Amino acid sequence: MTRSHPHTRNRYAARPPLYGMVMVFLAMAIVAVTAYYHLGWWSIIGYAIAAVTAVAGFALAFRDFS
Structure with a gap:
């Protein structure tokens, strides 16, 4: 069995x-494409996907700030 050192850092800590x-940038790109094409009801779906993506990205990007 191997034990990790108590001060070993998580090498994936900077990824989220x-x-x-x-x-967040993907959400902005989705909004730009959706606004450019004006696809009617499909635009609502595009904006909804962009909103969910932006909220999830914002949560991942700024989750370590208290």
């Missing part, structure tokens, strides 16, 4: 904020 910011 990066993924969060990518998701």
Whole structure:
């Protein structure tokens, strides 16, 4: 059995904020494409997907701030 050192850092600790910011920029891109094409009812779905993506990305990007 191996034991990890108590001061061993998680090597993936910096990833969630990066993924969060990518998701926020993806949401902005979805809004830009949706606004450009004016697809009627499909636009509502596009904006809803962008909103969910932005909220999830914001939560991942800024979850470590108290």
